[in-house]
Amino acid sequence: MSLIAPRRSTRVLHVGDVKIGGENPIVVQSMTTADTRDAAATLRQVHELADAGCEIVRVAVPDRKAAAALPDIVPHSPVPLIADIHFEHTLALKALDAGIQGLRLNPGNIRKPEDVREVVARAKERQVPIRIGVNFGSVAPMPEEFVDEMAERGATQVDLRAEWLVRSALGHIRILEDLDFGLTKVSLKAFELPVLFEAYRRFAALPNDYPLHLGVTEAGTPKSGSVRSAAGIGTLLALGIGDTIRVSLTTNPVEEVFVAYEILKSLELRQKGAVMIACPTCGRVEVDLFTLANQVDDFLATVTEPIRVAVMGCVVNGPGESRDADVGLAAGNGKGVIFRKGKIVRTVAETDMLVALKDEIQMVIDERKNGLVEDESNRYQPSRPSVRLTPV
Numbered sequence: 001m002s003l004i005a006p007r008r009s010t011r012v013l014h015v016g017d018v019k020i021g022g023e024n025p026i027v028v029q030s031m032t033t034a035d036t037r038d039a040a041a042t043l044r045q046v047h048e049l050a051d052a053g054c055e056i057v058r059v060a061v062p063d064r065k066a067a068a069a070l071p072d073i074v075p076h077s078p079v080p081l082i083a084d085i086h087f088e089h090t091l092a093l094k095a096l097d098a099g100i101q102g103l104r105l106n107p108g109n110i111r112k113p114e115d116v117r118e119v120v121a122r123a124k125e126r127q128v129p130i131r132i133g134v135n136f137g138s139v140a141p142m143p144e145e146f147v148d149e150m151a152e153r154g155a156t157q158v159d160l161r162a163e164w165l166v167r168s169a170l171g172h173i174r175i176l177e178d179l180d181f182g183l184t185k186v187s188l189k190a191f192e193l194p195v196l197f198e199a200y201r202r203f204a205a206l207p208n209d210y211p212l213h214l215g216v217t218e219a220g221t222p223k224s225g226s227v228r229s230a231a232g233i234g235t236l237l238a239l240g241i242g243d244t245i246r247v248s249l250t251t252n253p254v255e256e257v258f259v260a261y262e263i264l265k266s267l268e269l270r271q272k273g274a275v276m277i278a279c280p281t282c283g284r285v286e287v288d289l290f291t292l293a294n295q296v297d298d299f300l301a302t303v304t305e306p307i308r309v310a311v312m313g314c315v316v317n318g319p320g321e322s323r324d325a326d327v328g329l330a331a332g333n334g335k336g337v338i339f340r341k342g343k344i345v346r347t348v349a350e351t352d353m354l355v356a357l358k359d360e361i362q363m364v365i366d367e368r369k370n371g372l373v374e375d376e377s378n379r380y381q382p383s384r385p386s387v388r389l390t391p392v
């Protein structure tokens with residue numbers, strides 16, 4: 001029995017031409033770090049992200065100048081864009097008028113109900129989804145009655161924080177439901193993974209089918225942030241929770257896309273690009289495997305087709321892993337045996353290993369291009385009827 005739980009059932013939303021939820025592939029998102037007021041710089045970064053495989057890009061819209069730049073950005077973007085807006089409803093209206101494909105906005109943070117109504121009506125008219133995003137670092141302070149209520153129930157600090165995230169999200173959701181708006185996606189982010197897990201688990205257990213966006217907020221610098229994101233996002237995905245993901249790293253956002261796909265590939269939820277199995281080497285290794293593995297890795301970074309490649313240092317584990325991969329190398333004693341699709345195809349000297357591996361990888365890619373691969377994007381599940389989550 002697989003320990004990866006079946007995916008939570010959700011309604012399907014369309015952010016531009018990208019389908020979210022249902023049985024559609026889990027979507028990789030990122031966010032630009034460029035100043036949105038600089039349309040050229042923002043577009044350049046959106047293109048870099050799209051080239052790396054990012055499927056939806058969020059852009060911050062903090063002020064009127066940023067909103068005014070959207071007509072120069074949105075129509076030229078290669079992927080759907082989401083405008084990240086706080087407090088100011090006119091920015092959301094401008095983003096919608098510019099053709100934005102999604103909004104990230106908490107309606108409870110807009111002061112006047114009539115302003116919320118205007119934004120929601122226009123989003124509905126244009127079929128633009130809204131993501132409600134609550135983040136433990138920025139949710140409203142917990143009222144005393146809530147803390148007392150949870151204390152009476154014997155709640156731990158994790159329960160308390162997670163439940164407050166869920167209730168905060170429900171408050172925003174209720175506003176959209178009261179306006180008969182159901183194109184809603186939800187995120188409940190936290191830095192502490194136990195709180196993150198508990199918040200998503202609690203929300204997913206409620207009777208609702210809203211798609212969920214996953215992320216570990218302010219995860220950190222590339223090394224620690226990637227590990228924290230892999231543990232956080234990976235665990236939730238393994239529980240069957242999550243329809244879109246964003247890895248938040250303090251670096252060039254293109255790195256976020258790479259890490260996101262590595263998480264999805266590790267769980268075998270997406271197959272975009274290459275997967276490389278490389279042994280860590282040990283006292284048995286008889287070739288310069290570090291150099292070879294890094295050279296193969298660099299080559300595979302240019303490959304977009306799904307392919308599994310093994311680069312192994314000796315005959316102990318080498319043949320097994322290599323046979324199991326699309327292309328594999330079991331090295332030993334200054335030479336290496338190359339496998340393709342489980343069969344030995346040649347034995348080469350150490351100096352020829354890289355070229356031989358590239359040749360074999362290219363052969364498999366050419367076969368794939370000739371139509372032997374399932375296109376993930378073809379899988380589609382029609383939208384389910386909406387279910388009201390909060391009481392009327």
Ligand code: SF4
Nearest residue numbers: 279281282313314316
């Ligand atoms: S495959 Fe061989 S060289 Fe690599 S770690 Fe295993 S035993 Fe060591």
